[in-house]
Amino acid sequence: MPKVITSSEQLELKLSEVPEMPIPKDALMVTPKHFSVEYVINPHMAQNVGTVNKLEARNEWDVLKSTFEQIGINVHVIEGEEDLPDMVFCANQSLPYINETGDKHVFMSIMHADERKEEVPFIEQWYRQSGYEIHYLDDNEIDDFEGCGDAIWHNGRRLLWGGYGYRSSLQAYETISETFDIPVIALELVDEDFYHLDTCFCVLDENTVLIYPDAFTKEGLELINSVFNKVIKASKYEATKLFACNATCPDGKNVIIQQGCTDANKNLRDAGFSVHEVSTYEFLKSGGSVFCMKMMVW
Numbered sequence: 001m002p003k004v005i006t007s008s009e010q011l012e013l014k015l016s017e018v019p020e021m022p023i024p025k026d027a028l029m030v031t032p033k034h035f036s037v038e039y040v041i042n043p044h045m046a047q048n049v050g051t052v053n054k055l056e057a058r059n060e061w062d063v064l065k066s067t068f069e070q071i072g073i074n075v076h077v078i079e080g081e082e083d084l085p086d087m088v089f090c091a092n093q094s095l096p097y098i099n100e101t102g103d104k105h106v107f108m109s110i111m112h113a114d115e116r117k118e119e120v121p122f123i124e125q126w127y128r129q130s131g132y133e134i135h136y137l138d139d140n141e142i143d144d145f146e147g148c149g150d151a152i153w154h155n156g157r158r159l160l161w162g163g164y165g166y167r168s169s170l171q172a173y174e175t176i177s178e179t180f181d182i183p184v185i186a187l188e189l190v191d192e193d194f195y196h197l198d199t200c201f202c203v204l205d206e207n208t209v210l211i212y213p214d215a216f217t218k219e220g221l222e223l224i225n226s227v228f229n230k231v232i233k234a235s236k237y238e239a240t241k242l243f244a245c246n247a248t249c250p251d252g253k254n255v256i257i258q259q260g261c262t263d264a265n266k267n268l269r270d271a272g273f274s275v276h277e278v279s280t281y282e283f284l285k286s287g288g289s290v291f292c293m294k295m296m297v298w
């Protein structure tokens, strides 16, 4: 039975028994044409209103896009919209899913901040054109849900990790678990600097995860440690200032990460991963980096 698991006593699943799910080979990216820091909805943005260098941002985005392409990911591009300066963080507006018969589904987000709510229909349009069945959460029951910012697929398995506390509500995972017929392991977030699960939790492959431990409760850490064989821990500096855990490893081998995460990179290489460093400094000003600048799609 699908369910939402919040403590290790409830954890009966064995990873090897969770059905496999194809790993997506395509990504969606939104151009940074209208990216800037214009309001403050997370602590990282506070000092940075009006400081984004648009040319630098475009260069960084271009390099990130070609890095995805170099590791074999096919990138689809959506133009950013005027007056939606955070739309470039396209991990947040949706949660896509492919079922066992190959049908594509997507849940559209309920953005936490009013400033970001209008991004959702632009992203929805892409899914509509790409043959996805669109699902909505009931906004009378659920306050917020920010897509793959908080909902992260376990590499290659029909198992979802769901962060809650700042941008997404725990109740959202009940609906998602039922509709997609999958278990969700829910992790409460307790440090405002790590307001999305993708800021402190990066699934690298089926057995390995990179986390920032202080962003989680004791129950959360127990859940993580019971499912993954290897848990790599990022330092406070690299996690907070360089968003080390907002890296991404789309194929279970190649990790793309903000440059300068020296300790994390050593641990990643020692664990057998290939590390590709990119600069996302302009996007760090808004509280985002590599992971949230793309959406993996089927």
Ligand code: ARG
Pocket (backbone or CB within 6 Å): 041, 042, 045, 086, 089, 091, 092, 116, 148, 149, 150, 196, 198, 199, 286, 287, 288, 289, 292
């Ligand atoms: N300024 C954006 C916000 O606060 C950044 C989003 C980054 N996305 C992420 N998944 N971490 O919503």
